[in-house]
Amino acid sequence: MVPATITNVFSLTVVLFLTAVIVFFIGKSYIVSLSQSQGMRPHSLRHYYGIYAAAWTFIPAIIVLLMWTALTQPVIARLSQSLLLDAYPDMNSAMLQLRLAQLQNISTGLIVAPDDTMRLIADAHAELRTYANDLKFVISLLVAFAGAGFAIRQIKPEQKARIKWEGFLRRLFFVAAAVAILTTIGIVSSLLFESIRFFSQYSMIDFFFGTHWSPLKAFSSSGGQSEIDGVVQGSFGMLPVMAGTLLVAFIAMLVAVPIGLFAAIYMAEFASERTRNIVKPTLEVLAGVPTVVYGFFAALTVGPFIRDLGFFAGMDISAQSALAAGGVMGIMIIPFISSLSDDVITAVPRSLRDGALGIGSTRGEMITKVVLPAAFPGLTGAFLLGISRAIGETMIVVMAAGVSAQLTANPLDSVTTVTVQIVMLLTGDTEFDSLKTLSAFALGITLFVVTLMLNVVALSVSRRAGGRY
């Protein structure tokens, strides 16, 4: 058995890297002696032959190593799962999950096996892991040596080492660029996969048009309720959640748009260079404050403040309200709106301003009657991006908006949003089978599609503005 300190990914990477460094020097001196003995100048600079050999040593081995590491976990889990199922034939899925977790803990020595069967399986489990680790060590080193041997045999003066290496790099760079595509595919497929599982158990119409959202509690008087495995599930009508999301976003825009827009107008049209240089970075600080800080401010200062105000006015307002969350979210979005609007306004060409002033407009008329109408599509784009941000924002609403799903337009009510529900449903124990966790993914894909559409529309609206001047 190879000691674990060597078989962990990090030290194995170091081992492979050192091997590659050695191979680099071997390759380099090999080409020197080869070209001397054959009396032939090598095609490329000699260090390229070293790099070529080292790359063949390191890269295939590291790929094998990473793949092995990533795949052994799920494979071992499958194997132990089948072992467990053999040992305890009549187990429900929750019990299986529990025992799997137990196995993990027994084999790492955290807990003692509760019975003999479990101990046997745990031993088998641990043995499997040791096997996998040893094999990982052996195989990745084997691959490294094979690569080195292959590359060194290839080395000869007429070989175009640099061209090959650069061709490889180019392909590698392409793969790096394609990670963006892979990420999108990852997002879409993971959201879609779980959502399809959700919709196979829950009616799509009930989800999108249902007016009752109570995923955690059994709810018997609504039609949007279903029964699976004898357990009464909650109901998942997302309209109240969507309504809450839109209410909070609306309040946020009510704060952010006027303040952001007027600030941008002042900065673009009235402020001196010096004022701009001070105010712009200051507003950027507002944009750099983490959302959890805004959430903290909303939940522990603004919310209670509104509640106390309501108390004096004789109203019973909860400390968690759409107004607190939306208002603070608006503050967060101000710099976003103001900097985008500033860009759009300053992009209105000089000639239009000259035209307006030349006919005798005041500066104010120039702004309100010529510059702003000209900038209108760009400004619309900025506002749409702001809305998309407000809808996707999580921490402020998690901390300050509340969790009660209700169809309301009253800003003083506590509401819940799509992001709050995703967090609520997925924190704590997460097993992928329950309808409750699957519904979070259905909410997730709704959120993704809505924000994506807003971004696309915003982009096309402001792009259309480009040809107007």
Added chain:
Amino acid sequence: MSWPCPYLGVQEAVISNPIKDMSADERLHLISVSLNKRHRKEKQLKLAGLAAITLAIGFLVVLMTNIFSNGYTALLQSEVRIDINVPKAEILGADGAIDIQKSQAFNWNGLVKKSFRAGFPDVKGMSDRRMLNDLVSENAGYELRQAIEKDPSLIDQSSFWVKTSDDVDMLLKGRIKTTLPEKLRRIKDSQLVWINQLEQKNDLRKVFNTAFFTNADSREPESAGILGAIVGSAMVLMITIIIALPLAVMAAIYLEYFAPPGRLTDFIEVNINNLASVPSIVFGLLGLAIFLGFFNMPRSAPLVGGMVLALMTLPTIIIATRASIRAVPTSIRDAALGVGASRMQAALDHVLPLAAPGILTGTIIGIAQALGETAPLIMIGMVAFIVDVPTSVTDPATALPVQIFIWSDSAERAFYERSSLAIMVLLIFLISMNLLAVFLRKRFEKRW
């Protein structure tokens, strides 16, 4: 004229033009009438802009003041002096050194509480004694044990400063109003009397809150610290940089130098731009479903957190890197190509070093954004209550912003104060990162 002229001539004005028909004086008078009003409107617009900026900056000031005024008191921690005689026989082994086994079995907390109660011989009755006990931290015994095990000479000391409970701490810092009716207070009237007695005996003091910077999370606010969260954040960011920076640089070089114009390249660009505006929580869902669900990676681990945040910050860094590559004049690339370098050599050996400061600046800004990110980390379970400082990237851990979230959700008033201080620490990190970026940008601005 050599070209045909389609000009049809000025058409006769058959209609009356009221403006043309006015005399010049009439016209000027008409304009002057409304002129003041027009200038007033312009001033109003300017004032509205000024008001908006003042409001926005005002919000910033209120936010910062609020956090500072709530947080600075957490730098201090109240302690109470208790006369304690440590029973050596129950702790020392035969060789006169501390016997860890015996020490572990010994009821340290009982000793502290008993010694504390000895200072108040008049207090009788179960409930009064419990209220008296509540003045001292629940962790006082544990911390006394740690101190003595670390420095056995302390065992001869007859009096010790131990932490008060968080409620006493809050009272001494003025965060609990004694004017409130007793029912609404966490410190009762009888406790106030005892605290007064302690104050008169000079048995209360406030010292620098070291535990806040050297401990990980705890159930007791007076023992809770941010070290675990800071280490967790550092690990997350390290993973983020290791993954995102090379990927971003390679992708940017590809897109700027090698990408053939066409559908695939366009598609990559569209994807990068769209990913930049996907809500962060969606990246959390991705991490949950793919990294945890499919690859069975460990929950709550900085490794996974770093991977998720790397994917999230990737577009930001790619966009910044491309901008700084593009800012390097093409003449430099052309010069390299002109002396016979390959495209790859020109990109890697000549353009990349010149673009490095810009790339670094973009990376720092992307990393600062990742440092403040909370929602995706919550999704992959980094929101757990963890009392140990993580030692590897696969250990369960939390991160600084998540720690703030956890604390601000807690009922104790003392956690409110501590999360404010944690926010101050987070903001200090963020501000220094941004200042570093600004400094780098200034330092390396346009050398050609």
Added chain:
Amino acid sequence: MTNPTKLSTHDLNVFYDEKQAINNISMAIESNKVTSFIGPSGCGKSTFLRCFNRMNDVIPACRVEGQIMMGDQNINDQKLDPVLLRARVGMVFQKPNPFPKSIFENVAYGPRIHGLVSSKSETADVVEDSLKRSGLWNEVYDRLHDPATGLSGGQQQRLCIARAIAVSPEVLLMDEPCSALDPIATTIIENLINELQERYTIIIVTHSMQQAARVSQNTAYFHLGHLIEYGATKDIFTNPADPQTEAYISGKIG
């Protein structure tokens, strides 16, 4: 034949920060004539033109010293409201710059902001008359409410002229109005200038000497911020007094 003086400058100096763009220029512009400013690029002719309706105020670094008289008023007096001045001295720019509104709205813009029209029918009359006088009416009368940006470059420039004359200014400044246009559109505008001169005092900056010769009665030649020569167009072109002017006109510099 000389007409009365409409505008005159006295020792006018213009600075951009420390750099002097216009040196001590004193000249008088005749009313109801076309005066053209010519000279090599960067000679300050546009800067000088923009002094007549204080458009240089917009540029923070720009400082104008000296007197510009219009009637008995110094229009370079900072106390004078440039808004009022610009209603009297209209301007047409190098690049056609119609507002992103309809054709109608473009022309109606000036009369409306200055409060010169009080009813819809009045506005419509002013718009129609201005478009007719700028020779655009026949081309656009059936699409007055289409966006102005849909017009061709030459049409756009005539629209800008219509927009400027809609408020019936006394003076019309034109800053290279044809430089962005094709030859046909240029001819149309030049003919239009000839028609407009009856009612307006026109100053036109041009880099084309042929254009100056075709449209103007008076010509001023500028070089490096100095006024070199000023007089009747036909004299300048046939018999320049200054060797620099001669060199420019014969194509040796410029």
